[in-house]
Amino acid sequence: xxxxxxxxxxxxxxxxxxxxxxxxxxxxxxxxxxxxxxxxxxxxxxxxxxxxxxxxxxxxxxxxxxxxxxxxxxxxxxxxxxxxxxxxxxxxxxxxxxxxxxxxxxxxxxxxxxxxxxxxxxxxxxxxxxxxxxxxxxxxxxxxxxxxxxxxxxxxxxxxxxxxxxxxxxxxxxxxxxxxxxxxxxxxxxxxxxxxxxxxxxxxxxxxxxxxxxxxxxxxxxxxxxxxxxxxxxxxxxxxxxxxxxxxxxxxxxxxxxxxxxxxxxxxxxxxxx
Numbered sequence: 189x190x191x192x193x194x195x196x197x198x199x200x201x202x203x204x205x206x207x208x209x210x211x212x213x214x215x216x217x218x219x220x221x222x223x224x225x226x227x228x229x230x231x232x233x234x235x236x237x238x239x240x241x242x243x244x245x246x247x248x249x250x251x252x253x254x255x256x257x258x259x260x261x262x263x264x265x266x267x268x269x270x271x272x273x274x275x276x277x278x279x280x281x282x283x284x285x286x287x288x289x290x291x292x293x294x295x296x297x298x299x300x301x302x303x304x305x306x307x308x309x310x311x312x313x314x315x316x317x318x319x320x321x322x323x324x325x326x327x328x329x330x331x332x333x334x335x336x337x338x339x340x341x342x343x344x345x346x347x348x349x350x351x352x353x354x355x356x357x358x359x360x361x362x363x364x365x366x367x368x369x370x371x372x373x374x375x376x377x378x379x380x381x382x383x384x385x386x387x388x389x390x391x392x393x394x395x396x397x398x399x400x401x402x403x404x405x406x407x408x409x410x411x412x413x414x415x416x417x418x419x420x421x422x423x424x425x426x427x428x429x430x431x432x433x434x435x436x437x438x439x440x441x442x443x444x445x446x447x448x449x450x451x452x453x454x455x456x457x458x459x460x461x462x
Contacts, residue, residue: 191229195315196242204428210244212315217438231448232323235281238304240288240297296395312382317424318445326416330383333414341415342379342422360413363404
């Protein structure tokens with residue numbers, strides 16, 4: 189199963205960091221937050237990534253190009269101009285980096301990587317937020333719902349897309365992206381960590397389409413958008429304050445999203461629901 193990650197935005201709300209690198213490359217604990225997100229998925233057996241690059245995408249490419257070198261012992265033979273890597277300590281990742289344009293919106297970015305996703309169920313998330321969400325269970329839930337899309341619903345303060353859930357609290361009846369004011373802090377919001385069917389590409393037209401607006405709104409109106417409710421840890425990195433919060437959590441040693449140090453049970457699942 190492929191994992192698509194949005195990593196092309198300008199990150200203007202964290203310009204202190206994004207002026208020199210894309211927001212997904214801002215470091216937490218000495219590693220880019222993009223790496224943390226990929227480690228979360230990898231702990232659930234998902235190791236095939238498609239990264240939607242845009243603003244300063246070359247920084248992401250250069251980081252991956254040098255990752256193996258940084259994580260291995262190396263012998264340089266100056267007489268033959270040769271190099272040999274030893275004891276490479278990298279993850280079993282396959283990473284496809286796709287230039288999706290600096291000014292392309294999220295829907296347009298997703299559409300541009302369609303050919304790399306294949307005609308199969310895939311995951312999608314943002315390159316600036318971490319969580320202890322159970323990816324395996326979210327995929328199982330998505331398959332049981334039999335909808336075209338599933339998002340992870342979380343409950344932080346109301347500054348994100350507000351969801352209205354149906355009676356069974358698994359089907360999204362209404363989707364509103366980033367309301368200007370909302371006093372109900374208990375509202376469920378879009379936390380990313382999507383599971384999607386390839387048919388969602390049919391809801392996207394052009395580079396200017398924002399995935400969180402018309403596509404998700406249309407999917408919710410058609411009863412094709414499910415909500416996997418997550419009550420655990422979820423933290424985006426929108427601002428420098430958010431970055432410092434995550435850095436403080438990392439230094440504390442009690443890191444909720446660091447699931448790769450834990451033995452996960454039942455990481456095997458059937459995409460056919462068997």
